[in-house]
Amino acid sequence: MTHLGFLFCFLWGSLHTGQAHELHLSKALVNYNRDAQALEVSLQIFIDDLELAMKAEGIDGLHIATTKESADADQEIASYLEHYFAVFVDGNRVPFSFLGKETSEDLMAIWCYLEAEDIARPAQLEITYRLLLDVYDDQKNVVTFMADSTREFFLFDQKEFTGIIDL
DSSP: OOHHHHHHHHHHHHGGGSSSOSSOEEEEEEEEETTTTEEEEEEEEEHHHHHHHHHHTTOOOOOTTSTTOOTTHHHHHHHHHHHHEEEEETTEEOOOEEEEEEEOTTSSEEEEEEEEOOOOSOSEEEEEEOTTTTTOTTOEEEEEEEETTEEEEEEEOSSOOEEEEEO
């Protein structure tokens, strides 16, 4: 396990000591599936942080992952993610489809699933992950990228929120 991986596991595990969390962290898993020629993305985000960020943009009352969840929740989340998460393949922004979401086992976070198809033989990917950086000064966003034998890890914050991968 890399030092970043160990740090991430330690920090993420320390969040589950209670309902509130002082560490502001999200993670993204980005996989290039060569056989399907698709980018598959999983984003894990704390629900309270996401609702706070969306409320600051005028989107309120979603009640994400509750019995009172708004019928527009998925559409609003997809729109929010499109604004704060982007992948460029060989210089062109990739349009993602929002496949859906599910609640984490501890009910504190959601996993959001995105996919982009028809991505044939990329030479370079640029990942921009600015989620929650305008809400929390100490926000950290971890990205793991996988493609065949390639593994790249990024830790994004206020100062650096874009990473480049040459394939």
